[in-house]
Amino acid sequence: MTTPEKGKGLAGVAGEPFAVELRGVTKRFGDVVAVDSLDLTVDENRFFALLGPSGCGKTTTLRMIGGFDEPTEGTIRLHGEDVTGRKPYARPVNTVFQSYALFPHLSIFENVAFGLRRQKVGDADVKRRVGETLELVQLTGMERRRPGQLSGGQQQRIALARALINHPKVLLLDEPLGALDLKLRKEMQIELKRIQNEVGITFIHVTHDQEEAMTMADSIAVMNAGHIERLGTPHEIYEDPQSSFVASFLGSSNLVEAAVVDLARGELAIGTRRVHVIPERVPAGAAQVKIGVRPEKLGVHSPGETTAVNTLMGTIADVSFIGVSTQYLVDTELGTSMAAVQQNTGGRRFSPGEQITLAWAPEHTFVVR
Amino acid sequence: MTDGTATRSAAAASAERRRRRVPYLLLLPGGLWLAFFYILPMLQLAGTSLKSGSFAGGYRFSWEFSNYGAGFSDFSAQFLRSIAYAGLATLITFVIAYPLAYFIAFRGGRYKNLLLVLVIMPFLFPFLLRTLAWKIILADDGFVVDTLKAIGLVSHNGRLLATGTAVVAGIAYNFLPFMTLPLYVSLEKIEPAMVEAAHDLYANPRTAFRKVTFPLSMPGVVAGTLLTLIPAAGDYVNAQLLGTPQQSMIGNVIQSRFLLVLDYPVAAALSFTLMLAILAMIIPYIRFTGTEDLVA
Ligand SMILES: Nc1ncnc2c1ncn2[C@@H]1O[C@H](COP(=O)(O)OP(=O)(O)OP(=O)(O)O)[C@@H](O)[C@H]1O
Ligand SMILES: [Mg+2]
Numbered sequence: 001m002t003t004p005e006k007g008k009g010l011a012g013v014a015g016e017p018f019a020v021e022l023r024g025v026t027k028r029f030g031d032v033v034a035v036d037s038l039d040l041t042v043d044e045n046r047f048f049a050l051l052g053p054s055g056c057g058k059t060t061t062l063r064m065i066g067g068f069d070e071p072t073e074g075t076i077r078l079h080g081e082d083v084t085g086r087k088p089y090a091r092p093v094n095t096v097f098q099s100y101a102l103f104p105h106l107s108i109f110e111n112v113a114f115g116l117r118r119q120k121v122g123d124a125d126v127k128r129r130v131g132e133t134l135e136l137v138q139l140t141g142m143e144r145r146r147p148g149q150l151s152g153g154q155q156q157r158i159a160l161a162r163a164l165i166n167h168p169k170v171l172l173l174d175e176p177l178g179a180l181d182l183k184l185r186k187e188m189q190i191e192l193k194r195i196q197n198e199v200g201i202t203f204i205h206v207t208h209d210q211e212e213a214m215t216m217a218d219s220i221a222v223m224n225a226g227h228i229e230r231l232g233t234p235h236e237i238y239e240d241p242q243s244s245f246v247a248s249f250l251g252s253s254n255l256v257e258a259a260v261v262d263l264a265r266g267e268l269a270i271g272t273r274r275v276h277v278i279p280e281r282v283p284a285g286a287a288q289v290k291i292g293v294r295p296e297k298l299g300v301h302s303p304g305e306t307t308a309v310n311t312l313m314g315t316i317a318d319v320s321f322i323g324v325s326t327q328y329l330v331d332t333e334l335g336t337s338m339a340a341v342q343q344n345t346g347g348r349r350f351s352p353g354e355q356i357t358l359a360w361a362p363e364h365t366f367v368v369r
Numbered sequence: 370m371t372d373g374t375a376t377r378s379a380a381a382a383s384a385e386r387r388r389r390r391v392p393y394l395l396l397l398p399g400g401l402w403l404a405f406f407y408i409l410p411m412l413q414l415a416g417t418s419l420k421s422g423s424f425a426g427g428y429r430f431s432w433e434f435s436n437y438g439a440g441f442s443d444f445s446a447q448f449l450r451s452i453a454y455a456g457l458a459t460l461i462t463f464v465i466a467y468p469l470a471y472f473i474a475f476r477g478g479r480y481k482n483l484l485l486v487l488v489i490m491p492f493l494f495p496f497l498l499r500t501l502a503w504k505i506i507l508a509d510d511g512f513v514v515d516t517l518k519a520i521g522l523v524s525h526n527g528r529l530l531a532t533g534t535a536v537v538a539g540i541a542y543n544f545l546p547f548m549t550l551p552l553y554v555s556l557e558k559i560e561p562a563m564v565e566a567a568h569d570l571y572a573n574p575r576t577a578f579r580k581v582t583f584p585l586s587m588p589g590v591v592a593g594t595l596l597t598l599i600p601a602a603g604d605y606v607n608a609q610l611l612g613t614p615q616q617s618m619i620g621n622v623i624q625s626r627f628l629l630v631l632d633y634p635v636a637a638a639l640s641f642t643l644m645l646a647i648l649a650m651i652i653p654y655i656r657f658t659g660t661e662d663l664v665a
Contacts, residue, residue: 068565088568095569099564105584114580115570216551 015031015081019044019170019202025074027060034060036226037074042170042204042219047196049213050206052223053249058206061223062172067091079169089118094163096173102147108134108158115166115359122239133165136195153184160192164199165361173205177212189215204279210250214238214312222246240281244290244368253292254338255368260287266362271334275310278367290368297364300328301357308359313337316354330358418637428633436638444622446638448646450620454533454608455601458540462548462597463590465541470552474559476585496543500610503539504530507611518598531613539607544600548593555589556582591658599647619643 020042027035035057042048054106063069065076067088075084083091094115102111110117112130121129130324133175134140137157145325147155156176163171176192177185193216196203207213213220216232221231221244230246258268258275266279268291279293292352299306303313317337318329327351328340350356418436421430441448473484491499506513507529517523529535559582566578583590605620619639626636 066569068568087573088565089571089573093569095566097562098559099559101561101566103563103566105587114567114572118571118576261380339497348485356605 004166016044018042021077021207023075028072033226038227041200041211045200045202047203047216047218048221049217049220051210051213051220052210056223058223059174059228062174062206066093066095066172085145092169093124094166094171096159096163096176098175098178100159102155102158104147110167111158112162127163133161137161151296170202175206227250242368247292247368253294255290255292258289258291276362277367278362281367282369286369291360292366293360293364295339295341297360298341298361300340303355303357306357309362310360312357312358316350316352316356319352391408394636399491410622414637417633418641420634424631436634438634438640440638441642447619447622451602454537454618455517455598458601459598461541462545464547464566470549470556474553474556488546492546502608507535531586533616535611535650536608539611540601540604547596551592552589555586559585579582587658595651602647605644
């Protein structure tokens, strides 16, 4: 577990204040601790994903940033400014609600213009900006319709337009694609990413879909039971999840008990075998850890045909051909089974019962406590 | 012996015919109900309103349209009073019921159902009894009048009973649940996210109410005001028990024409005039509030 950038104070990269900064934020509902002394900073102009299983406190965190819930403890800053205790209508953030919450009694034009009208923007400006924003979400010409006359995907875009038109400092999105079917969701993922690039506003996107988070986000915070387990780029947290929770939440992995032999050289023992990992990944002071390897990082070879640093002997237990790849289930010499996925690029295929060697590189090995 | 297939297809056809009859059969009880208890009396009433003659000599149908003119010109004061009292009572009911319904819908929490039962509670007592109770409450030596005198809202020899105020208050009290329930239903339906979205888009609580909550509760406002205004305009119990002939409403006139004076044609003509007057008021109201559009 990491508490990211702790003690870094109020400034992020190049002395700029963070777009969002949460310090020691706790939220209790009676006995339930929904968010547990959370520290979180989000840089300017990021596509930031808050990822985690159901009930881990994502929505609560987002609602506290938006001002719909007040933290029990802790402070919330937006661009360095303390906004804790400020009402939602006095915060420079806007929200895309999961249910969209478009106003059914107003036209699309008035829905999108709602925020500007409250800020007493002149009619001519309102008209121009609504036009521009509808163009941004590619729904020009829908001005006179009512929300009920739009498809789910179109309503989604209007909800986005209604928030973006106000040029918020931060845009909050709570599972905005949750109600869309798979195909539309994929389209909207790309669309959201494009829009974020175009407007250059920090997006905080809540989702429980790891693939969605990986596709869209520049950085991901993985939440579990009210705190942040891991924060980093999709690549970093996938390759080095640092906790078994994060490892299993982001795709599948083979986890094996290991004993630390030589911390400085990254040498560990699994059973009678010695394996090597990147030394920095071994947590200091730990004697017993788990090492993990992603199935696609495990090579399947005929015995003796590999020169890889880390190897394990095993027998093929099961083979499934998936088209682009082949999945092997291997009974290893440790008595555990491991999954390995091989691209079907013309290499040798193995059959159940065959003796094989599993091989992998130190940089493809992660360590968790 | 007959051909098996022919028998079967004949059976299928008759089954099909029977199936097609089902919706009409289902409509039958309701249709008969309406015909017997609504359309027939209406036609009967319309016929009566065009009769001439006297109770002693008998009434004859004679296209006597003058019943309408005579009825209206003789009782225009009661007509106007009915509309004024009913309108005022509706306004008062609305002002009381809206905050009440709002509170139950948004702040009621787990007491919602209990609070609703309390709103409906007066219905458990007969209309007449409730109004008689008000007669006691508003009595000249009752504590309400005493209190109002003490704070100077009623003059020393003033009274509440037998005044327009009492009649309007009685109507407002009696129809409060009719206003509260539809308002509650429409407010309860509003997703909390709607109001949060308004706040998110820089609307303070007042603006959010004005621009989002209230417009979304419009169907309830229209239903509640109609459910109060229409029966209130035709009401006679409140005026009779809490007022004097000086406060009599068109309902009292119709009642006495029918039951005391036995002038059926004019009573029927007055009933129709009242119905048309109410229709003339509510159709523009529904148009103006755009409820059809909101419901669609
Ligand atoms: N208003 C509330 N009252 C009581 N408990 C609440 C309230 N809101 C949230 N909780 C609790 O707080 C915890 C976190 O809830 P939250 O809605 O933030 O989860 P989430 O990560 O958004 O989950 P999901 O993916 O299912 O939306 C849950 O245990 C939930 O039951
Ligand atoms: Mg949630």
